[in-house]
Amino acid sequence: MNRRQGLALALAGALLVAAPVFVGPYLLSVLIVFLVAAYLGQCWNIMMGFAGQLSIGHALYYGLGAYTAAALFAHFGTLPWLGVILGMAVAALVAASIAALSFRFAVTGVYFALLTIAFNEFTRILFEHFEWVGGTAGLFLHVAQINATDLVHLRGSPGMFYYLLLALSAGALWLSRALLRRRIGFYWLAIREDEPAAAALGIDTFWMKLAAVTLSGALTALGGGIVAFYDNNLYPDTIFATSRSVEIITAPIIGGMGTLFGPIVGAFLLTTMGEAMTDFGAEFGVPGLKQWLYGGALVAIVLLQPAGVWPWVRDRLGLGEGLR
Amino acid sequence: MPGWVNFVVAGLLTGAVYGLMALGLSVIFGVVRVVNFAHGEMMMLAMYGVILLQRWAGFDPLVSAPVVAAALFALGYALQRGLLNRFISRPEHEQFILMLGVAALLTSSMLMVFGPDAASIDTSYALDSYALGSLILDKVRVFAASGAILCMALLWAFFRLSRTGKAIRACADNPVGAAVAGLDVNRFYATAFGIGAACVAAAGTFLLLLVDVQPYLGADYTLLSFVIVIIGGLGSMPGALLGGVLVGVSEGLAAYFVAPSLKSLFSYGLLILVLLVRPQGLMGRRA
Numbered sequence: 001m002n003r004r005q006g007l008a009l010a011l012a013g014a015l016l017v018a019a020p021v022f023v024g025p026y027l028l029s030v031l032i033v034f035l036v037a038a039y040l041g042q043c044w045n046i047m048m049g050f051a052g053q054l055s056i057g058h059a060l061y062y063g064l065g066a067y068t069a070a071a072l073f074a075h076f077g078t079l080p081w082l083g084v085i086l087g088m089a090v091a092a093l094v095a096a097s098i099a100a101l102s103f104r105f106a107v108t109g110v111y112f113a114l115l116t117i118a119f120n121e122f123t124r125i126l127f128e129h130f131e132w133v134g135g136t137a138g139l140f141l142h143v144a145q146i147n148a149t150d151l152v153h154l155r156g157s158p159g160m161f162y163y164l165l166l167a168l169s170a171g172a173l174w175l176s177r178a179l180l181r182r183r184i185g186f187y188w189l190a191i192r193e194d195e196p197a198a199a200a201l202g203i204d205t206f207w208m209k210l211a212a213v214t215l216s217g218a219l220t221a222l223g224g225g226i227v228a229f230y231d232n233n234l235y236p237d238t239i240f241a242t243s244r245s246v247e248i249i250t251a252p253i254i255g256g257m258g259t260l261f262g263p264i265v266g267a268f269l270l271t272t273m274g275e276a277m278t279d280f281g282a283e284f285g286v287p288g289l290k291q292w293l294y295g296g297a298l299v300a301i302v303l304l305q306p307a308g309v310w311p312w313v314r315d316r317l318g319l320g321e322g323l324r
Numbered sequence: 325m326p327g328w329v330n331f332v333v334a335g336l337l338t339g340a341v342y343g344l345m346a347l348g349l350s351v352i353f354g355v356v357r358v359v360n361f362a363h364g365e366m367m368m369l370a371m372y373g374v375i376l377l378q379r380w381a382g383f384d385p386l387v388s389a390p391v392v393a394a395a396l397f398a399l400g401y402a403l404q405r406g407l408l409n410r411f412i413s414r415p416e417h418e419q420f421i422l423m424l425g426v427a428a429l430l431t432s433s434m435l436m437v438f439g440p441d442a443a444s445i446d447t448s449y450a451l452d453s454y455a456l457g458s459l460i461l462d463k464v465r466v467f468a469a470s471g472a473i474l475c476m477a478l479l480w481a482f483f484r485l486s487r488t489g490k491a492i493r494a495c496a497d498n499p500v501g502a503a504v505a506g507l508d509v510n511r512f513y514a515t516a517f518g519i520g521a522a523c524v525a526a527a528g529t530f531l532l533l534l535v536d537v538q539p540y541l542g543a544d545y546t547l548l549s550f551v552i553v554i555i556g557g558l559g560s561m562p563g564a565l566l567g568g569v570l571v572g573v574s575e576g577l578a579a580y581f582v583a584p585s586l587k588s589l590f591s592y593g594l595l596i597l598v599l600l601v602r603p604q605g606l607m608g609r610r611a
Contacts, residue, residue: 048417054417054420056420056424101600102599102600105599105600105601105603106603107599107600107603109416110359110416110420111554111599111603113420114550114554114595114599115596115599117547117550118547118551118592118595118596118599119592119596121547121588121592122589122592122593122596125585125586125588125589125592126589128585129583129585129586242543242547243543246424246428253421286436287435287436287439287440288431288432288433288435288436288539289432289436290432291428291431291432291435292428292429292432292433292436294425294428295424295425295426295427295428295429295430295431295432296425296429297425298421298422298424298425298428299422299425299426299429301421302418302421302422302425303407303422306414306418
């Protein structure tokens with residue numbers, strides 16, 4: 001990493017760390033939305049950006065993480081972190097099963113993407129009839145200690161969640177970078193570029209793809225579990241919504257799939273513009289502006305800059321190849 | 325006669341309309357190899373067209389069917405010509421993303437114009453029914469199914485008998501060979517996309533006799549179309565009808581025996597089963 005790159009990273013990091021001191025509660029909530037989108041995008045990026053396996057059903061893992069942690073907490077008072085870890089385990093198991101079934105039966109490409117949607121929708125309908133977690137009426141967590149900072153019990157102010165999510169996103173960045181430098185990262189890139197060729201070189205594509213899906217699913221569930229304790233309410237038709245799955249994939253696609261910083265840049269652009277659109281729409285009574293922006297952004301990016309915004313910005317700023 | 329028979333017959337009739345909707349998707353994927361993630365959204369657009377035609381001109385939906393089908397044909401043709409043709413050789417996921425974007429644009433545009441509330445049409449025959457012994461058939465359902473079957477028959481004749489239909493099949497089977505033989509492949513791709521869009525527009529018109537329309541409806545029907553096409557077998561015309569009828573009947577039975585809100589669960593379950601056990605679909609050929 002050269003000096004210019006180090007400076008850019010340090011500056012961005014310092015801004016993010018200092019932000020809560022300067023912004024009001026509304027902007028802080030927007031920043032939290034941004035961090036959630038960035039982190040979930042990073043998780044999806046491992047599966048699609050690195051290993052080339054398209055999932056349009058990531059809300060499934062998010063929801064499993066959220067519901068496991070929240071339901072255990074609501075019913076048994078289970079320590080939130082324990083619930084979150086169990087949620088990750090559940091999501092990893094489901095992800096591994098879907099991947100094993102699909103890849104064993106040679107379900108790839110379009111069909112794999114559709115299968116992820118099918119499992120997502122299937123689970124949504126199941127949860128709508130799962131009365132133990134509240135069904136369609138939803139599951140609510142007791143809101144308490146809004147001004148406290150209780151990291152152990154995941155109860156606290158939005159500021160605490162901001163720093164928690166910031167740490168999570170930084171962790172995902174570090175993990176992605178580390179993975180890409182290891183053998184498994186190179187295997188994934190080889191599979192993404194040309195799977196038969198990768199198999200011919202002796203890469204065990206089945207297990208490598210399975211690993212990518214499982215890791216991505218478990219990490220997504222971690223995000224879902226933590227956000228559940230920030231939102232404090234869960235409804236199957238919003239948690240498991242296919243539109244949420246599409247939102248999860250939009251940020252990394254806009255920012256740049258397969259890059260390290262793309263999901264973060266994409267999430268920042270989409271969240272800020274989306275919030276502006278929502279405010280504007282509310283002001284003038286026009287619904288659907290935010291979704292219109294998401295759709296327009298997807299079409300525009302695929303037409304104009306399929307590699308994403310981040311590689312383009314990086315080159316304009318002269319940051320070079322080092323910052324992927 | 326047991327009560328479920330009425331539900332099965334109603335499911336059969338609804339299933340015919342589902343079949344036509346899925347057939348549109350099957351034509352588009354079978355010929356152009358583009359995954360139309362905006363299929364249900366295109367249908368939703370056509371349904372609003374029918375509603376406008378009734379509000380402004382007092383058209384009966386059955387009269388509107390050819391009008392919206394022609395309009396959607398033009399839209400599909402233009403979409404393929406102007407946008408999608410240049411994506412044919414691009415990676416698959418870029419097509420997905422493009423169509424997901426188009427779908428979101430259609431949904432939100434309709435939301436801006438018509439608002440989130442459900443809209444419906446009025447017909448003089450909405451509550452009439454035919455009675456065959458103790459079997460009761462809703463008039464709207466019979467009309468919708470007859471219309472859908474007529475459209476499918478016309479389409480079958482078109483692909484078997486007309487020169488354009490044969491040319492489109494040639495482009496689907498072997499685009500390079502078709503181009504060598506002097507066919508303008510891109511133009512026939514656009515025609516095929518237009519035909520697929522016209523199918524879903526007609527299906528939307530018939531479906532509007534049975535359900536209300538609202539902007540968020542699109543995504544559900546896109547998924548349902550995929551479910552049906554994959555169950556029946558991509559690119560197979562009888563497969564689309566079979567898949568549609570199976571899904572229609574399973575929805576009817578689920579609504580009767582379990583709970584109406586669980587009906588899609590069975591469709592998705594069927595899809596997962598078919599994808600894993602017989603990925604080419606019930607009537608599909610192994611690729």
